[in-house]
Amino acid sequence: GHVFNNYFGKIKTRIFILIERALAMISDQVITISPEQYRDITATYRIASPGKVSMIRLGLDLEPLRNLPHSDVLRRSLDLPEGSILMGFIGRLVPIKNLGMALHVLERLLLENQAYHLCIAGDGPEKAQWQQYSEEKGLTEHVHFLGWVERIAYILSGIDILILTSRNEGTPIAVIEAMASRVPVIATAVGGVPDLIQNERTGFTVPSDDVEAMVRYITRVTQAPESLGDLKKAAEEEIYAKYEYHHLVREIDQLYSRLYFNKTRHLQQNALPH
Structure with missing residues (x-):
C-alpha cells in the first residue's frame, strides 16, 4: 500500500x-x-x-491454507461456551486499523445475541487503550486479545468470520489468506479492499465506520452459514487464480526481461560508431 x-x-x-x-x-x-x-x-x-x-499483484504461498479444516483448538484455548460465534480481527493495533469500530460492532451484536466473541490477533500502541475500553464496557468475557500470532492458520481454522475495519488499506494479506481458507470476510471498502472483494459474490464490504452495515452482514452470515457455499468457493477460486506466488514470479520475470531488452536496445541505438 x-x-x-x-x-x-x-x-x-x-x-x-x-x-x-x-x-x-x-x-x-x-x-x-x-x-x-x-x-x-x-x-x-x-x-x-x-x-x-x-x-x-502480491504473491503468497497459499498451499498450507488450501482446504484448511475447521479446528476447535483456538476455541478451547479461549474457553468459549458451546455455540459461540467467533469473529477474528487480524492486524496492528494502531489508529488506521480502527479496532474501535470492531468493538462497537461487537457491542451492537451483543444487544441481540450473547453468543458473539471477538479474538484480536495483533499488537501495537493502542492495545492498552482498547483493553481498558473493553473492561469499562463489560466486554472482557467476549473480547480476547491474543497478541502476535505466528501461524495465521491457527486463527483462520478457528473463526467463523474475519472482519476488517481499517480506514485505509493497501492489499490486506489477512483478507487474502482468509478467502483462500474459505473464511467469510466482512470488510470496510477502503483502499485496495474493493479490488479483492466483490460485494456479495466473494465477500462483503461496507462503508468506512458504518457499524450498522457491518452488524447487518454479520447477522446475516451467522444466521444462515449454510447459504455461503457459493460465496466461499468463488472467493477461494479468485484468490488462487490471482495471488499465488508463481503468478508474481512469472510477472516479475517478464517485467525484468522487458526492461532489460528495452535498456539494451536503447544503449545500442545510442552507441557511438567505431
Missing part, C-alpha cells in the same frame, strides 16, 4: 508525495500491487506516468 491517505498530516503527506515523484523520475519502472494503487500512483497523486508504472 501507500501512505498518502489517513496515515499522516497534510504537510508530511505532501513531502512524501514529492519524494516519491523524485524517486519515480530516476527509476526505470514503478511497481504497484493493486489496481487501486495503480490509479492512485498514475492519476490521483501523479507520482509517475502510466507508461512507467506496472501493476503486479
Whole structure:
C-alpha cells in the first residue's frame, strides 16, 4: 500500500508525495500491487506516468491454507461456551486499523445475541487503550486479545468470520489468506479492499465506520452459514487464480526481461560508431 491517505498530516503527506515523484523520475519502472494503487500512483497523486508504472499483484504461498479444516483448538484455548460465534480481527493495533469500530460492532451484536466473541490477533500502541475500553464496557468475557500470532492458520481454522475495519488499506494479506481458507470476510471498502472483494459474490464490504452495515452482514452470515457455499468457493477460486506466488514470479520475470531488452536496445541505438 501507500501512505498518502489517513496515515499522516497534510504537510508530511505532501513531502512524501514529492519524494516519491523524485524517486519515480530516476527509476526505470514503478511497481504497484493493486489496481487501486495503480490509479492512485498514475492519476490521483501523479507520482509517475502510466507508461512507467506496472501493476503486479502480491504473491503468497497459499498451499498450507488450501482446504484448511475447521479446528476447535483456538476455541478451547479461549474457553468459549458451546455455540459461540467467533469473529477474528487480524492486524496492528494502531489508529488506521480502527479496532474501535470492531468493538462497537461487537457491542451492537451483543444487544441481540450473547453468543458473539471477538479474538484480536495483533499488537501495537493502542492495545492498552482498547483493553481498558473493553473492561469499562463489560466486554472482557467476549473480547480476547491474543497478541502476535505466528501461524495465521491457527486463527483462520478457528473463526467463523474475519472482519476488517481499517480506514485505509493497501492489499490486506489477512483478507487474502482468509478467502483462500474459505473464511467469510466482512470488510470496510477502503483502499485496495474493493479490488479483492466483490460485494456479495466473494465477500462483503461496507462503508468506512458504518457499524450498522457491518452488524447487518454479520447477522446475516451467522444466521444462515449454510447459504455461503457459493460465496466461499468463488472467493477461494479468485484468490488462487490471482495471488499465488508463481503468478508474481512469472510477472516479475517478464517485467525484468522487458526492461532489460528495452535498456539494451536503447544503449545500442545510442552507441557511438567505431
